[in-house]
Amino acid sequence: MSYFSILYLLAFLPLVIIIYNILPRKIRPIILLIASFIFYFIYSKWLVIYLLLSILSIYLAGLLMKHVNDRRDKALNEEIEDKKKIKTKYKNINKLILLVTIIFNVAFLFYFKYLNFFQSIFHLKNKIIKHLAPIGISFYTLEALSYLFDIYHEKYKAEKNLLKIMLYLSFFPTIVEGPITRYNEVSDTIYAGDKITYQGFCYGAQRILYGLFKKMIIADRLNIFVKIVFQDYVRFSGPIVFLGAIFYTILLYMEFSGTMDIVIGSAEIFNIKIPENFRQPFFSKNIAEFWSRWHITLGLWFKEYIFYPVSLSRVVRKITTFVKKVFNNRVSSLLMGAIALFVVWSLNGLWHGAGYQFIFYGYYHFTLILLGNIFEPTIINFCHKLKINRENIFIKIIRIVKTWFFIFIGELFFNASSLKAGMQMLKRIFTHFTFHSFNKYVLTLGLDIKDYIIMAIALIVIFIISILKEKNVEVRDSLSKKNIVLRWACFYLLIFSIIIFGAYGDGYAPVEPIYADF
Template identity: 30%
Template sequence: MLFNSVDFAIFLPVVFLLYWFVFHKNITVQNVLLVVASYFFYGWWDPRFLLLIVFSSLVDYSVGLLLSRTQAQRARNLLLLASLVVNLGFLGFFKYYNFFLENFVEAFTFFGRDIGASSLNIILPVGISFYTFQTLSYTIDVYNGKLKPTKNIVSFFAFVSFFPQLVAGPIERATNLLPQFYKKRVFVYSEAVDGMRQILWGLFKKVVIADNCARFANIIFENYADLSGSTLVFGAFFFALQIYGDFSGYSDIAIGVSRLFGFKLMQNFAFPYFSRDIAEFWRRWHISLSTWFRDYLYIPIGGSRGGIGKKIRNVFVIFVVSGFWHGANWTFIAWGFLNALYFVPIMLLNKNRIHTDTVAEGKIFSSVTELFQILVTFMLTLLAWVFFRAPSVTDAVLYIKKTFTFSIFSIPANFQEWLITLFFIAFMICVEWFQRNRKHALEFTQGKLPRHFRWSLYVLLFFSLFWYGGAQQDFIYFQF
């Protein structure tokens, strides 16, 4: 079920009314409602996928209980291994089986051997990469003694399947989200109102920005060989805004919907395109995944400890694995590898933590130096996004090669067709710039802005969804 669909527009109020007006007196009953609603939400795509999420939940719930009952290190290691094998096994089969098989066959073909293996017609379960990592965080934290295992199976199943963030995050840690299912939730009007504002902004970024940018980006990437360099620059630009509007829009909606039900999720995007270097960009982009890999992979393999060689190795491991998490294609690995190349010099110069504040803090405009840093960082991310979007590494290289020709100085033939979308992009950038120190772009301090100004903004956003909303597109990260 898509957030930007009529189905969800019916589903959400029904669940909300049942949650607060029918089952509000009992936490357990509320949690049962959330489990049922979440399974209905997830099963809307394909009910067969529910078997995977139920089985994964049962495995990790059981492993957690067994870990609490044994102190023998060998037994604990085997239990953790069981959780890793089940979760990563499902993920590996559904997401990577055909990739490894096809590359295995190609390798043998290169050496003159035909092994005759054929790929399988596997349907990738929606959101499997997200809920798999969410359940793994629970098992690993219990194993490491950072979290006490839960005996409340309803709360655990609700934690794993919580519908607002089930299929595209944020990837919540059990230490943050699971305890919220134990406590009585109280409806807070101000939280709900701010949640609705966050939902509105998320829908605007998805429907008006991402879906319209997708239309132009798709045409340009599919026909890049016949287009000018300037048009290809705009193609990369439109995709950069598409993936940002799409993914951060989903996160805003997920967080806003969660607040309607009394839950607080972590911030997943912190205006990343205002970053002054790549290190800052990755602290602000898909925060839940970046911190997951930092805590469960980067630090365990050594992090920034050790010699220069180990530091470089660990950076490449974290970025390449992060790229591969996104999909079974060499383009994602190349994208991760390129970001590692961006990051290593900053790390070696010990400058990867110099931009931890908000750009131009307390000022209306940034300095010339900061503006230059933002533009350079954005251009580097555009280059990397070409690999992310292109169907193959060869296509990405040819796309970039075709971009940097004399035609890059020409005026794109379709520029007039893009004007309205570019206007809304500029509008979004302006709003987010002035709100860059907030959790989301429509978070307003009480009394800071006149009421009529705020409501004019809400009305503009609401009607833009209907006047200029692009053709409905699936959320990009559903395929991951």
């Protein structure tokens, strides 16, 4: 049951809303929990057992760590002996609990996502096991690990109520494609059972419609073109292959951010606040900024649970201290960042998929960010000497367009069937650079001139909304202050543009949920 399906939008979600709202406050979170497990069961059937095992493991580990911490506090109050020793003793116990639970959870992820890949690396091809992975395993495993790390670091107390943890990991709007939430971010609202308000409902519904607009008018329309170009790239000239990469990037953004709109909108109806996953990524002036605006919750997860621990680890500190002595402070801090970034992007690439093209995708971004870090001061200096104002609008546009180019190339590898195919496509862009037959292909690969016009109009609408968001204007707030005629006209326009201009039915192939595979 995709978030874009009629079954979800016109049956499942409305039914949950009705049942949720008519029942008393105390029972409402249970309704969300039941709905979440039904939703999950429809998707993954009995693989739900793995989700349950993850839930149980982190719940028990959390309680155990809490118990250990309580004993430590008691010992600290009672014993006169060395407090540092007591702390170390109990910390080591918690470290062991943490380690065992991490291994337990990551083992499932490894089995379902990476076993085949590693088997093929080590040429164990005949032993490859065919299996379906539990839906959203990459997302809920990271959520589970974040809970464990936070409890270990005593950021908040372990949850005693199992149902709360169950709802946190299985919540139906976020289970398939995220965002990757932290327990303390959502625990207040997710289990509150607040009544659905008129405003919350309207805002949630508007957000869902905006997601449908992005996905059905743009992403689904581009799908056939993208599919043909990526499957059969040897047929096409460089500009068409590059256009395929551009279209895929647009498609990916519209599909993923559109899904996030539906996810956040669905949660908003129940007065549950889910963190944003995108912040106008295509306004980024460099790759590092792009990754702080694209799939934000994943970036933050890696930053908090990988980047910082690695850069502050004993080994890295030793290396950087040595480098500091031999060279200088700047080289040492660059190296510290580089080591941590390398680990982050190795894992980030692998998280996106078990394949060489994904590993390459990770290192590609690692290289771009590292080069940015190395050359940024020189470029700033250079601009300063030549009196170039980097904040000038034209310079900004040039920087943004330059960033787009690198993003398009990265996404080309991301969607390529293999690393080799990605390399060949990239090569083809330059070696077969001719505009011969360009017009013919542009208008015959599933898109006609009218499709382009509709897409252009939709992209302009999204661009305007993005500019407003960038300026911290909440479009829904502004719209709600307008008179009812204008307001409703906008809503009807949105609804009927999706119904009429949506790319569905004969001749279109809707995009499958891309991030649901991760």
